[in-house]
Amino acid sequence: MMKIYIDDREVHVEKGMTVFKAAENAGIEIPHLCYHPAFPPEGTCRMCLVEIEGLPKLELACSTQVKDGMKVHTKSEKVVEARKGVLEFLLAEHPMDCPICDQAGDCKLQDYYEEYGLFENNFSESKERREKKIRLGKHLIHDNERCVLCRRCVRFLREVVGTGEMGVFERGIATEVNILDGMPIDNNYSGNLAQLCPVGAITDTDFRFQTRSWFLEKGEAICPLCSRGCNIFIEHHRGFSRFDLPKRVYRISARENAEINSYWICDIGRYGYYSLDENRAEKIIANNNISIKNYEAVLAFFTEKIKRLLYKKKTSRITLLLNTFLTNEELFLLKKIFQDDLGIKNIFFIDPPAGESDAILLTSDRTPNKKGAEELGFEITPFELGNLADETEVLIIFGNYIAEIFSLSDIQAYFDRIKDTFLFTPHRSELDSKVGIMFPTAMTPEKGGSLTNVDGKIQKFSPVLEAPGDGKAEWKILAELGTKLDVNFKYYKKFLSPEEIFRQMQKEIPFFEK
Amino acid sequence: MKEKVLSEHFSIDNFFKLDVYLKHNGYQAVKKALTELNPEKILKEAKAANLRGRGGAGFPAGVKWGFVPQNGDKPKYMCVNADEGEPGTIKDRYIMTHNPHLLLEGIIISSYCVGINTAYIYIRGEYENIALRLETAIDEAFQKGFLGKDILGSGFDLDITIHRGAGAYICGEETALLESLEGKRGNPRLKPPFPASIGLFQCPTVINNVETLANIPSIILKGAEWFCALGLPNDGGTRIFGVSGMVKNPGIYELPVGTNLKDLIFKYAGGMKEGKKLKAVIPGGMSSPILKADEIDITMDSDTLMKADSMIGSGAVIVLDEDTSILDVLTIITKFYSHESCGQCTPCRIGNSWIKKIVTRISRGEGKDGDIDNIARLASNMVGKTLCPLGDAAAMPILSIVKKFRDELETSIK
Numbered sequence: 001m002m003k004i005y006i007d008d009r010e011v012h013v014e015k016g017m018t019v020f021k022a023a024e025n026a027g028i029e030i031p032h033l034c035y036h037p038a039f040p041p042e043g044t045c046r047m048c049l050v051e052i053e054g055l056p057k058l059e060l061a062c063s064t065q066v067k068d069g070m071k072v073h074t075k076s077e078k079v080v081e082a083r084k085g086v087l088e089f090l091l092a093e094h095p096m097d098c099p100i101c102d103q104a105g106d107c108k109l110q111d112y113y114e115e116y117g118l119f120e121n122n123f124s125e126s127k128e129r130r131e132k133k134i135r136l137g138k139h140l141i142h143d144n145e146r147c148v149l150c151r152r153c154v155r156f157l158r159e160v161v162g163t164g165e166m167g168v169f170e171r172g173i174a175t176e177v178n179i180l181d182g183m184p185i186d187n188n189y190s191g192n193l194a195q196l197c198p199v200g201a202i203t204d205t206d207f208r209f210q211t212r213s214w215f216l217e218k219g220e221a222i223c224p225l226c227s228r229g230c231n232i233f234i235e236h237h238r239g240f241s242r243f244d245l246p247k248r249v250y251r252i253s254a255r256e257n258a259e260i261n262s263y264w265i266c267d268i269g270r271y272g273y274y275s276l277d278e279n280r281a282e283k284i285i286a287n288n289n290i291s292i293k294n295y296e297a298v299l300a301f302f303t304e305k306i307k308r309l310l311y312k313k314k315t316s317r318i319t320l321l322l323n324t325f326l327t328n329e330e331l332f333l334l335k336k337i338f339q340d341d342l343g344i345k346n347i348f349f350i351d352p353p354a355g356e357s358d359a360i361l362l363t364s365d366r367t368p369n370k371k372g373a374e375e376l377g378f379e380i381t382p383f384e385l386g387n388l389a390d391e392t393e394v395l396i397i398f399g400n401y402i403a404e405i406f407s408l409s410d411i412q413a414y415f416d417r418i419k420d421t422f423l424f425t426p427h428r429s430e431l432d433s434k435v436g437i438m439f440p441t442a443m444t445p446e447k448g449g450s451l452t453n454v455d456g457k458i459q460k461f462s463p464v465l466e467a468p469g470d471g472k473a474e475w476k477i478l479a480e481l482g483t484k485l486d487v488n489f490k491y492y493k494k495f496l497s498p499e500e501i502f503r504q505m506q507k508e509i510p511f512f513e514k
Numbered sequence: 515m516k517e518k519v520l521s522e523h524f525s526i527d528n529f530f531k532l533d534v535y536l537k538h539n540g541y542q543a544v545k546k547a548l549t550e551l552n553p554e555k556i557l558k559e560a561k562a563a564n565l566r567g568r569g570g571a572g573f574p575a576g577v578k579w580g581f582v583p584q585n586g587d588k589p590k591y592m593c594v595n596a597d598e599g600e601p602g603t604i605k606d607r608y609i610m611t612h613n614p615h616l617l618l619e620g621i622i623i624s625s626y627c628v629g630i631n632t633a634y635i636y637i638r639g640e641y642e643n644i645a646l647r648l649e650t651a652i653d654e655a656f657q658k659g660f661l662g663k664d665i666l667g668s669g670f671d672l673d674i675t676i677h678r679g680a681g682a683y684i685c686g687e688e689t690a691l692l693e694s695l696e697g698k699r700g701n702p703r704l705k706p707p708f709p710a711s712i713g714l715f716q717c718p719t720v721i722n723n724v725e726t727l728a729n730i731p732s733i734i735l736k737g738a739e740w741f742c743a744l745g746l747p748n749d750g751g752t753r754i755f756g757v758s759g760m761v762k763n764p765g766i767y768e769l770p771v772g773t774n775l776k777d778l779i780f781k782y783a784g785g786m787k788e789g790k791k792l793k794a795v796i797p798g799g800m801s802s803p804i805l806k807a808d809e810i811d812i813t814m815d816s817d818t819l820m821k822a823d824s825m826i827g828s829g830a831v832i833v834l835d836e837d838t839s840i841l842d843v844l845t846i847i848t849k850f851y852s853h854e855s856c857g858q859c860t861p862c863r864i865g866n867s868w869i870k871k872i873v874t875r876i877s878r879g880e881g882k883d884g885d886i887d888n889i890a891r892l893a894s895n896m897v898g899k900t901l902c903p904l905g906d907a908a909a910m911p912i913l914s915i916v917k918k919f920r921d922e923l924e925t926s927i928k
Contacts, residue, residue: 085895175857
């Protein structure tokens with residue numbers, strides 16, 4: 001450990017640390033554009049210049065390593081003047097089209113101008129005209145006038161993805177970044193570029209001109225679309241009182257987690273948010289002349305059907321179809337109720353088919369909690385329609401992936417033999433008319449709980465959004481079912497939140513203790 | 515007649531050929547260095563000679579070699595900077611054209627001294643004929659056993675490869691040169707690390723200018739003391755001054771370090787053309803701050819010119835007469851640097867372009883009040899704030915012109 005002084009404050013640092021990092025740890029922010037913690041220092045934007053006592057010139061905070069006793073000034077007159085100077089250069093060639101720029105409100109240039117600039121415009125020459133709408137790839141559009149040439153995009157594609165679609169062209173004032181000839185960016189990590197861009201140069205076609213960043217709230221969530229468990233922000237709009245918005249979620253962005261996803265997420269996760277607002281199941285559907293309108297009635301009906309078989313000691317006539325989107329807590333309750341309390345053996349899993357994995361983040365599982373299910377003691381038996389025992393009277397299905405895998409007519413043929421089918425799903429599908437009761441459920445960001453990622457890391461999360469319509473989180477339905485079944489009802493009484501279920505899991509299953 | 519180290523034999527016919535070169539004591543220095551001296555002795559001699567780098571920065575060559583770590587397991591490289599691009603500079607082309615084997619000797623001795631087995635000559639792209647001549651010289655040296663394996667039975671191996679640049683001024687900056695040599699875009703690297711520890715292909719690397727290395731053979735043969743005595747105590751030897759502009763006899767003049775600039779222009783270069791009056795001198799290539807006519811009674815060496823707020827740079831003296839418009843000079847300077855900025859860092863990329871835009875507007879007759887102040891302010895915002903020395907190289911001459919010729923510039927506005 002060494003001691004340095006930043007703005008006259010004593011800061012303890014480790015050998016090899018940069019001045020930037022030392023300042024950051026001490027809560028002192030140093031302006032920067034090209035520096036990004038994921039890459040080695042680039043040193044080209046020149047915004048992070050600081051004064052170090054004893055050195056003749058200003059030095060870069062991003063690349064200068066600390067020395068014992070070093071005295072650094074990040075806000076001295078000399079430093080502020082230099083920052084102003086660099087900022088003035090950047091703004092001289094910047095198009096200043098903030099009113100129509102997606103980055104506005106979330107833009108480093110704007111922030112720094114407010115902090116260090118606020119100067120008169122001395123630039124009376126004509127700005128360089130450059131291409132403002134270059135299609136870089138499926139999700140990306142590049143505006144070369146807004147670009148500050150931090151080259152984060154170029155470095156990301158070379159150093160993180162390894163595909164290297166972008167390069168620097170020309171020199172001097174004509175310098176531009178662009179894709180190489182015939183190399184559009186169509187890799188699965190392209191969306192990170194728009195998030196990585198410190199200004200509004202690279203924009204996301206998905207988000208372009210949709211809303212202003214200051215209307216968005218960032219909710220911390222876990223991506224449920226593969227078993228990596230990347231940390232994300234769900235950026236959603238609360239709406240206006242006077243008119244309805246077409247959707248709640250406007251974008252998903254990567255949330256830093258050094259142990260799991262660093263600063264990145266894949267495009268599958270980033271653009272997977274449509275399912276939060278599209279085709280949602282909001283109202284209870286009851287077929288076969290069942291007259292049921294609300295949650296309480298569904299629960300009573302559901303409980304009654306199960307109890308009937310329980311009293312007849314014929315619970316083997318119940319079959320359960322689960323999936324690994326369900327949280328640890330939900331799977332735990334399912335196991336307790338159906339396996340332990342009711343002794344049901346016909347439990348199967350039906351998940352979306354596995355996909356390609358890559359060496360960066362994406363795993364082949366397309367669900368977030370397969371590992372959690374395994375650790376809870378479930379045997380993940382893939383479901384075939386033939387698994388449905390002839391004697392099955394009650395079929396309980398979570399999720400509608402069955403409709404993605406089997407043809408509807410085959411499903412129909414099997415369902416016709418079953419008296420009562422219950423479907424708990426967040427989405428509408430053709431299955432809705434084939435079951436007795438369809439009850440809408442919450443999607444992962446609409447409930448709390450925990451997921452166990454591919455490496456066995458347990459991540460807890462809280463709801464970011466509310467489930468639409470009558471939708472309810474499965475853990476809630478299951479906890480209430482548990483109290484109504486007359487088997488072990490006291491046990492389930494305390495489960496008023498996922499946290500309480502988790503605590504019980506920790507008591508019973510060593511894996512969750514850590 | 516002053517003693518010459520580099521250009522003594524320039525006038526001998528076919529001196530660039532090995533057989534002629536050998537008749538004039540050729541490769542005796544290599545022979546001495548490799549068979550009689552060891553690397554430590556050579557390094558000591560080079561340091562004692564006070565040979566300062568001739569590329570522009572004036573860093574002592576021996577000290578530079580001493581920075582290379584000797585105990586690593588990585589290979590070490592020598593890069594010869596022959597990317598002579600500083601406007602006004604013509605010295606290296608003369609050395610390589612007329613005395614290529616002298617350069618090769620310098621490369622062999624310094625490589626032997628530092629323990630290098632691979633050397634690259636990064637030569638300016640436009641010097642095509644010179645590159646061919648160097649190629650021939652290298653082939654000849656290989657055939658005679660001065661290059662290749664086990665040179666002169668010493669057990670020392672050296673390979674030399676020529677790499678031609680593609681026309682970018684910035685590739686004369688040593689780290690941009692390394693990037694270019696590695697096949698990448700010629701952008702300067704962030705320093706530290708310095709090339710002596712992490713250079714070409716991430717290995718320890720020595721980068722020296724052509725003229726610097728060409729001095730080595732004479733130092734080996736005649737000794738550091740002799741070399742030092744040619745010039746000044748801490749800036750030894752001679753320099754090839756390339757005099758251009760409005761003098762009677764433009765050309766190269768090899769003279770001792772510390773020669774008076776006034777003598778160089780009026781005694782050696784024959785004085786002003788057509789009897790015109792001297793207006794100003796750019797003493798060390800375009801990036802050196804300008805000297806007014808009354809400031810030229812000054813000795814040409816690194817320290818003295820630095821004290822005069824200018825620099826000796828590459829020793830390229832550009833002489834301007836009374837008819838030269840200072841606005842034209844400024845226009846040429848700003849156009850050059852805005853064209854040659856690599857575009858990597860903000861102040862140089864935008865500062866140079868902005869200044870060029872203002873100067874071009876003034877030269878169109880559309881100057882406004884405050885333009886000159888703005889030029890000075892913008893140039894100051896570049897000084898010391900760029901990633902590589904190009905920002906300073908551009909801003910310093912601009913600032914000196916604004917300071918020393920402000921009145922004339924102001925008249926261009928009114």
